[in-house]
Amino acid sequence: MRLSSMADYAVLMMSAAARHCGGARLNAAQLAEETGLPGPTVAKLVSRLSAAGLLKSVRGAHGGFKLARPAAAITVADIVEAVEGPIALTACVDTGKHDCTLEPGCSLRPHWPQVNAALRGALAGIALAELSGPVRAGVAA
Secondary structure (H helix, E strand, C coil): CCCCHHHHHHHHHHHHHHHCCCCCCECHHHHHHHHCCCHHHHHHHHHHHHHCCCEEEECCCCCEEEECCCHHHCEHHHHHHHHHCCCCCCHHHCCCCCCCCCHHHCCCHHHHHHHHHHHHHHHHCCEHHHHHCCCCCCCCC
């Protein structure tokens, strides 16, 4: 399993924004320069992350955006879900999705919610504050 590029970029952007927590507001151009991401990608992600309540935008001469809540209260799961939607390894557990030809006789379908919950729980256990600070000993960068 791999995150999409957009989810990966969103985590990168939020980590950069967290390093500025409490400081001046950022704008998309500053964030693009700091992260190396293209400006249009940053703008698209700022929109999605703001809609999800993770970034707060302020218009005007001194406008920009900042984290909507402390970095310790934002998780990797929050960021990924803001970009990708609910975390799930298979589509069959989504309400209304019935496009798998194996679904009628599938013995695994009842177990996927437990697997998905474990994956979401792992991502929810990592706070943005952990990603924006120094790397801990014993943790690969």
